[in-house]
Amino acid sequence: MKKTMYEKIWDSHLVVDEAGQAPLIYVDRHLMHEVTSPQAFEGLRLSGRKVRNPHSILATMDHCVPTKNRDLPIADPIARKQIETMAENCRENGLNLYDMKNPNNGVIHVVVPEHGFVHPGMVVVCGDSHTATHGAFGALAFGIGTSEVEHVMATQTLPQKKSKTMQVAVNGTLSKYASAKDIALAITGKIGTAGGTGYVIEYTGSAIRDLSMEGRMTLCNMAIEAGARAGLVAPDEKTYEYLKGREFAPSGQYWDQALAYWKSLTSDEGAVFDATITLNAADIAPQVSWGTSPEQVVGVDGLVPAPESFTDEIKRKACESALAYMGLTANTKITDIPVDLVFIGSCTNGRIEDFRIAAEVAKGTKVAQGVTAIAVPGSYHVKKQAEDEGLDKIFIDAGWEWRDPGCSMCLAMNGDELTKGQRSASTSNRNFEGRQGKGGRTHLVSPAMAAAAASAGHFVDIRNL
Amino acid sequence: MEPYKKHESIAALMDRSNVDTDQIIPKQFLKKVERSGFGVHLFHDWRFNDDGSDNVAFELNKPAFKGAKILVAGDNFGCGSSREHAPWAIADYGFNTIISTSYADIFYNNCFKNGILAIKVDKEQLDKLITEINANEGARFVVDLENQQVITPAGNGFTFDIDPFRKGNLLSGLDDIGLTLKHADKISTYETQHKQTYPWLWA
Numbered sequence: 001m002k003k004t005m006y007e008k009i010w011d012s013h014l015v016v017d018e019a020g021q022a023p024l025i026y027v028d029r030h031l032m033h034e035v036t037s038p039q040a041f042e043g044l045r046l047s048g049r050k051v052r053n054p055h056s057i058l059a060t061m062d063h064c065v066p067t068k069n070r071d072l073p074i075a076d077p078i079a080r081k082q083i084e085t086m087a088e089n090c091r092e093n094g095l096n097l098y099d100m101k102n103p104n105n106g107v108i109h110v111v112v113p114e115h116g117f118v119h120p121g122m123v124v125v126c127g128d129s130h131t132a133t134h135g136a137f138g139a140l141a142f143g144i145g146t147s148e149v150e151h152v153m154a155t156q157t158l159p160q161k162k163s164k165t166m167q168v169a170v171n172g173t174l175s176k177y178a179s180a181k182d183i184a185l186a187i188t189g190k191i192g193t194a195g196g197t198g199y200v201i202e203y204t205g206s207a208i209r210d211l212s213m214e215g216r217m218t219l220c221n222m223a224i225e226a227g228a229r230a231g232l233v234a235p236d237e238k239t240y241e242y243l244k245g246r247e248f249a250p251s252g253q254y255w256d257q258a259l260a261y262w263k264s265l266t267s268d269e270g271a272v273f274d275a276t277i278t279l280n281a282a283d284i285a286p287q288v289s290w291g292t293s294p295e296q297v298v299g300v301d302g303l304v305p306a307p308e309s310f311t312d313e314i315k316r317k318a319c320e321s322a323l324a325y326m327g328l329t330a331n332t333k334i335t336d337i338p339v340d341l342v343f344i345g346s347c348t349n350g351r352i353e354d355f356r357i358a359a360e361v362a363k364g365t366k367v368a369q370g371v372t373a374i375a376v377p378g379s380y381h382v383k384k385q386a387e388d389e390g391l392d393k394i395f396i397d398a399g400w401e402w403r404d405p406g407c408s409m410c411l412a413m414n415g416d417e418l419t420k421g422q423r424s425a426s427t428s429n430r431n432f433e434g435r436q437g438k439g440g441r442t443h444l445v446s447p448a449m450a451a452a453a454a455s456a457g458h459f460v461d462i463r464n465l
Numbered sequence: 466m467e468p469y470k471k472h473e474s475i476a477a478l479m480d481r482s483n484v485d486t487d488q489i490i491p492k493q494f495l496k497k498v499e500r501s502g503f504g505v506h507l508f509h510d511w512r513f514n515d516d517g518s519d520n521v522a523f524e525l526n527k528p529a530f531k532g533a534k535i536l537v538a539g540d541n542f543g544c545g546s547s548r549e550h551a552p553w554a555i556a557d558y559g560f561n562t563i564i565s566t567s568y569a570d571i572f573y574n575n576c577f578k579n580g581i582l583a584i585k586v587d588k589e590q591l592d593k594l595i596t597e598i599n600a601n602e603g604a605r606f607v608v609d610l611e612n613q614q615v616i617t618p619a620g621n622g623f624t625f626d627i628d629p630f631r632k633g634n635l636l637s638g639l640d641d642i643g644l645t646l647k648h649a650d651k652i653s654t655y656e657t658q659h660k661q662t663y664p665w666l667w668a
Contacts (some may be wrong), residue, residue, distance in 0.1 A: 005623035016651050036549065039500040082498055143571050147575065156656070159645065194541035194567060227541070293485075411492050434510045436493055449529060
């Protein structure tokens with residue numbers, strides 16, 4: 001039988017498949033951060049269980065960590081306790097932790113690829129919905145809850161229901177300054193935040209093959225925003241090239257063996273997907289979200305929609321409440337929307353290529369009056385690389401703040417946040433009400449779009465720069 | 466986990482779609498290292514005014530919905546972040562049943578790990594329940610998981626489908642990990658093969 005890549009990975013990880021119970025699948029890699037793990041460790045302790053495969057785990061601290069004045073103790077006592085608990089749990093269980101002061105520290109989904117910890121064909125989990133990022137390597141990677149974190153630590157397996165498969169084909173070539181982020185937002189706009197529910201997406205087509213590994217990470221990262229369990233991109237020469245030589249990548253005698261396996265993973269010619277969606281890359285304009293859901297997006301050359309433009313009753317109501325929360329009037333040009341704060345960073349867009357393109361746009365400009373712009377590298381390695389390339393100077397000269405790594409304003413747990421009514425251009429992944437601070441108004445964009453908005457003080461169609 | 470028992474309770478209504486986990490439990494409450502005590506923060510930003518007083522316009526603050534164990538909600542409930550703090554907050558607040566047309570995957574899994582029965586109904590059925598609650602706020606529904614049935618005062622009752630594995634675990638209150646560890650031998654056998662097939666992962 002012809003199989004999709006998802007089916008190949010699923011079949012090779014089935015440990016138990018018996019009638020009357022959920023199939024058990026094996027987990028190769030388990031990623032961790034401080035927010036969704038403490039209660040899982042507590043559960044293990046209370047039941048007298050041990051971590052089965054400590055070497056399968058890589059942990060970092062990212063959600064609560066300050067992005068400036070790292071030398072000082074964390075001011076928030078509850079956040080400090082969470083950080084200390086993480087360190088203690090990792091020490092007690094012998095786990096590899098990149099703590100706040102470690103030169104490898106950063107956002108979990110940025111750090112893990114940097115060290116080659118995820119390979120094609122693996123099953124990868126993390127108590128974090130953006131685990132989908134690692135699908136860029138052709139690994140089945142998905143977010144789990146804290147009970148499941150405990151389950152994986154104790155058993156190295158998870159009871160799982162098999163997903164349906166969806167092919168999202170993006171054909172043609174992206175226009176200049178349209179990016180992986182714009183593809184991700186355009187897909188969510190097209191199928192909605194529940195469009196992928198119950199599915200694992202495989203992204204195919206020439207525009208996907210053309211993406212760099214970092215672009216593929218951005219794309220797969222937001223598979224969850226379309227409701228999918230995971231996103232996948234078939235591994236190819238770019239994948240192998242990226243992995244080769246990294247700390248946890250196979251080496252020596254094992255490289256060729258691993259490579260042969262990886263090459264066998266791609267979906268068979270003629271394999272059948274349960275659903276197929278097609279987009280033409282050339283049609284994708286730089287996207288800007290206008291509402292409070294990642295499906296509420298429009299091209300930068302478009303207008304804020306009017307509620308009555310939606311025939312669906314639920315969408316019409318959602319538009320009405322989003323416009324009220326966002327303080328926007330229907331039919332306003334997107335390029336007329338002013339911004340107060342610009343954030344570049346996160347597991348979606350906190351990698352070196354993101355800072356390179358943003359710096360290209362920011363070079364020689366000044367942040368507009370009244371606008372705050374912060375650049376938060378996804379890891380210390382990204383930060384160092386950017387500094388080696390002189391990108392930090394470009395940002396600082398333009399009036400940006402150049403920070404230490406962390407999740408920062410993506411979910412605003414660490415004190416970096418919007419105040420009520422403030423409006424951001426943000427390269428993160430969610431524009432839910434209050435996501436970046438209570439009453440804060442988030443517009444999701446690509447790094448180039450964010451950089452352009454910082455100097456103009458409003459959104460700009462970067463294709464015209 | 467407490468075994469799930471047949472019960473009769475007030476059904477509260479949140480007639481909104483795409484309720485995300487950032488609303489269910491906003492991020493400022495995710496810093497705790499304990500599993501308990503999240504109920505007071507459930508829907509915090511919608512539920513309370515800036516001065517900390519109750520927002521009377523918020524559905525769950527209606528006196529008729531006080532003490533509800535059943536939550537009837539719009540499509541795609543629980544989308545967004547994987548935070549299990551969301552079902553912890555829902556359960557701690559007092560809900561043990563949600564009825565909606567659909568749920569986000571991770572949230573759905575998380576509910577069953579915490580003794581919450583998440584029932585899926587079609588749009589037509591949901592609309593009937595919404596109409597009934599709007600006409601009679603404080604209506605008490607009976608939820609009978611054993612027989613996969615919900616009964617309502619106005620006769621809008623229905624039967625529902627549920628995965629037998631999830632149903633069994635809820636009814637017995639069994640620990641998932643304990644169940645999986647019954648297969649410890651199979652996990653070890655798989656692992657031995659795994660080491661032979663993918664030796665680079667164990668090098």
